[in-house]
Amino acid sequence: MRCATLPAFPRYELEKSNEITAIEALLPVLSLKGSLVTIDAIGTQVAIAQEITERGGDYLLVAKDNQPGLAQAVEDYMRTGKAHDWAHINPSISETLDKGHGRLEARHCVAVAAPDYLSELHRWPKLKSLVRIERTRDIAGQVSSQTQYLISSAAPDARYLLEASRMHWAIENGLHHCLDVTFREDASTVRLRNATANLATLRRITLNLLRMRPESGKKKRSMAARRKVAGWNPDYLFELLELTPLPRI
Template identity: 40%
Template sequence: MQALEHIDDPRHPSNGTLHDFREILVITICAVLCDNDTFEKMVAWARYKRDWLRRFLILKNGIPSEETFLRIFRLMDPKQFETAFRTWAGGLLPALEMEQLAIDGKTVRGSSRGGRQVIHMVSAFATQAGLVLGQEKVHEKSNEITAIPALLESLQLKGLLVSFDAMGCQRDIAGQIHEQGGDYLLAVKGNQPSLLSIVEAAFIDAGDTPKTNARAERSHGRQVVQLARVLPAAGRVDIEAWPGCETLGVIDSLRQVGDKRGQWERRYYISSRTLSAEDLAHAARAHWGIENRLHWMLDVNFAEDASSVCKDYAPENLSLLKKIVLNLVRPVPMGKNGKMSMRIKRKAAAWDDDVRAQFLGLTSP
């Protein structure tokens, strides 16, 4: 409630407002927490749980209509909502000294209905904690590169390792992370041909001398073999172009499913942190956690791509709302060995008032 109080109510007072703006936002958070991903379901859940909500909300005129919820999310300033989210999320993680921050984008496919151009959101994901720290919408007729600097500027990067795929391998982005006190890990591909040639040549010249880490893993009929190697960047990379660059890396990986013969894949990296081969392998795996621990989660467990909400600011605000709930649910261990799935956790919140209060950090009345 404290984080939400700095968001302006988008409704015009002269038209009369029956329902408290912050209470509407809290209801939606509670409803999505309880596995309700559409405004129709949110309203239905809130009406059934009216007495429980009144334990900490006034609800002077009852539960708002579905149209009221939708209107709020269409008109609410997403920048203010995002600022409130970052303030709240920052409070969840007071110390991030050894954390890795993965930056990557996701298209909200359902937002293209009605002839509207699909929206694309870039998120910052703390890979160890499994929490989202911020998001930034990519402007129409642009790409992730334009949204990344604004997202980075809003975050405290000191001491963090910030990782990107090849899209984020840009001199300005590396310089910004370095200036903000963080370290970067950038995948190098053909969009930076000169840098790619330098890194490739360095490992060819080094032959078998780089420090190496090998790893093999079998799971569900799949076998993955990974070989990571690192070299010092000194004397090889232009430090003015890539500030603070300390490490060059290459990872060769083979993925084989069943009896099908796999193919080796090679990926190159640069980093401003001094990394061992083991460190590089771990950080590269951690970066791709954003795909299955955030993007996949939003699609499969929060039905983001299936949403029919597509007008005004609603898709952007609804995407952030689901990330708020993910941050509420993920840190709370439940079930055998604390490994209950996200889907069952949300259903448990819907079934049990005490479980819901636990996720929200409330003392059960």
């Protein structure tokens, strides 16, 4: 699977329509050939799927209420298949189990070939797979579950598509966690729109600079520690910025 952590782009506009516009503007500047593109539910748009496939990539998109006809068609088909034990459907099935920090998380993925007879699916370019992912989480005896339905232009390979979904959320959660914990973004009291956008840009530039130059060796400093060192040590700051240090007098 070709997957990489993309640079952390700030959201200049909060309206959903502008998020769609931003995605449509971003895709043409990315190299998508041979890649599987995952986007949050807001990106489940026919035009976006078309752009991805025309540029040689595949998409894995969430079917939710912003596309109600699609979401209902996929959910009904997968529910019926499960109720009949997937008879005559030949599903691909994959499961994962993660343990750690007092948490147990199980994922069950079923991927099937998209049927030709569902008219709601005809609009989606090169659609090949319908996907159902069920997540069950147990934290200190508190059990919760969530079921997600997706569509993809990739072949119905449950192991591949489940891994792509997991990587999507790992990147998403890792970004938000880092911005909140290391940069304390959620604690910011700045409310002026241009100021919040400018600060968001600066945080993400800083985060990208730190991520693009990972530390080597056994003893690696945390992101917060590296930020502090950059403030204390001009040589390290110049190294991060790939600049030549000023001569010492």
